[in-house]
Amino acid sequence: MPAQAQPTRENPRRELLNVAIDCFAKYGYAATSIDRIAKAAGVTKGALYYHFKDKEELLLESVKHRLGQFERRVVQEIATIADPAESIRTLGRICHEHATKSNHRRLIVTLMVEALDTYPALERVFRDMMGRFRAFVANLIEQGKKRGRFRSDVDSQLAAGMFAGAVMGLEIQYYQDPASFDLRRALEESCEQFLAWLARRARGARWKQRRR
8 A cells, every 4th residue: 555645734634535545445444543544644633623523524525535536537538538439448447447556446335335324424425426427428328329339229327327337346356356356357348348239239039028
């Protein structure tokens, strides 16, 4: 793990968020105390409480900060790409890099599962983020349909949900067994299969409604 950043006078709140998420990722939420974060940041507990009312707010703001960094990178990199298919490939690559460069992404994915029942405020943050992710992918698919790259009968919203689910599922498998699961290859192959499906008319029988 990279060395923990020390808060600076220029933006102490942002630097405290960086240190906090380092601690949460390394030790887990339960084992991370305000004392531990303050010590890692080289500040007093009072300095932390000046910016955040408690540990739960610190966790919430840390996650929002890190998700914001991911989303800004996605938007900035893909804004320069004209081809919707290449945009989806780039999105897969960014997801791979964020999943493997540090354990922050692992913490966030773990919290996404835990937050369903434990932290309502955090659950709303994740729900909104996933909604934006699906909307972003759906927009790329719509662009591809308008340009004739993707077939017109695709439900863009449904397809975006399928893509998001595939990415999340592959990341979870990687976190469970990083030594043997090749996340890069899995994401790359999934993107190519997804793009191939978008580009050709589906064949084969659909699920049939079972008679009662």
